[in-house]
Amino acid sequence: xxxxxxxxxxxxxxxxxxxxxxxxxxxxxxxxxxxRRVRQEATVSSALITTAHGKFFSNxxxxxxxxxxxxxxxLMDSLLRSVVSDLLTLPMPxxxxxxxxxxxxxxxxxxxxxxxxxxxxxxxxxxxxxxxxLVIPAWFCALVEAKxxxxxxxxxxxMTAAKLKAEDAVRLGVIDSAxxxxxxxxxxxxxxxxxxxxxGWDGHVYAQNRKVFxxxxxxxxxxxxxxxxxxx
Numbered sequence: 315x316x317x318x319x320x321x322x323x324x325x326x327x328x329x330x331x332x333x334x335x336x337x338x339x340x341x342x343x344x345x346x347x348x349x350r351r352v353r354q355e356a357t358v359s360s361a362l363i364t365t366a367h368g369k370f371f372s373n374x375x376x377x378x379x380x381x382x383x384x385x386x387x388x389l390m391d392s393l394l395r396s397v398v399s400d401l402l403t404l405p406m407p408x409x410x411x412x413x414x415x416x417x418x419x420x421x422x423x424x425x426x427x428x429x430x431x432x433x434x435x436x437x438x439x440x441x442x443x444x445x446x447x448l449v450i451p452a453w454f455c456a457l458v459e460a461k462x463x464x465x466x467x468x469x470x471x472x473m474t475a476a477k478l479k480a481e482d483a484v485r486l487g488v489i490d491s492a493x494x495x496x497x498x499x500x501x502x503x504x505x506x507x508x509x510x511x512x513x514g515w516d517g518h519v520y521a522q523n524r525k526v527f528x529x530x531x532x533x534x535x536x537x538x539x540x541x542x543x544x545x546x
Contacts (some may be wrong), residue, residue, distance in 0.1 A: 315330065315345075316328060316330055321504075322511070323511045324507045324511060325352045325355075327345070327349070327363070327365075328365050328367065329367065329372065330367050332368035333368065334370045334372070335420065336374065336379075337372060337375050337394055338376035338390065339389060346393070346400060349404065350400075352406075358514070358517060359512075361508075361510050363408075364427060366413055366414060368414060370414040370416075371415060371423075371437065372419065372423055373418075373420055374418030374421070374442065375394075395535050398423070398535055402531065402535065405517030405518050406520060408426075409428065409431065409507055410424040411499045411503035412431065412432040412437065412499070413437070413499050415440065416439050416440070417439075417440040418454075428524070429490050429503075430488070431490055432483060433480060433496050433498070438477040438479050441471050444474075445475045452537075453534040453535050453537065457531050458471060460530065461488075464486070464487065467488065470486065480492035
């Protein structure tokens with residue numbers, strides 16, 4: 315489901331295969347297992363890149379699996395919360411190299427990183443809940459609010475279910491940069507990771523500062539009073 319490679323002090327977590335990388339317990343457990351390894355093997359100054367093979371970065375929750383019961387939806391929501399919590403507390407800078415479509419939960423997975431880079435020749439960011447008749451979780455919105463520059467941009471993303479290509483996402487302050495291809499996006503992420511590692515920051519101090527900076531988001535992720543996406 316995913317692989318973890320280490321190049322010097324840079325970890326590269328890749329969602330493998332040509333599928334949609336739908337977020338179900340199997341994939342989310344695999345991602346979380348990789349993040350545990352990253353945490354265990356991290357040196358004083360490290361960085362993480364998350365990317366994916368194929369047409370999709372992640373097409374969101376595996377709704378075909380989850381919507382057969384409320385318990386499955388609650389489980390999937392809980393597992394994604396846990397992955398996002400791990401990313402928000404990881405003791406190093408994190409970079410999403412979005413090399414394909416990122417929808418709904420997949421969009422949230424990307425935004426949980428400190429930096430988001432995206433290819434411009436293919437793929438879009440898409441908060442799809444309105445179009446598929448679902449209520450967006452409050453903690454999704456908390457992450458969007460923390461990571462997206464303006465109220466107008468946030469409204470465009472959530473309340474019009476906009477499909478943003480990379481150049482529009484840069485303009486709206488959703489991502490950090492756009493690149494010509496999947497390969498160039500990953501190379502740009504590697505370059506950024508190398509620059510961040512070179513700063514020599516103590517990872518635990520970095521994580522503590524992120525926890526202060528994103529305290530509201532972390533509180534929302536940990537608030538399980540609203541545990542799942544539901545139909546209207």
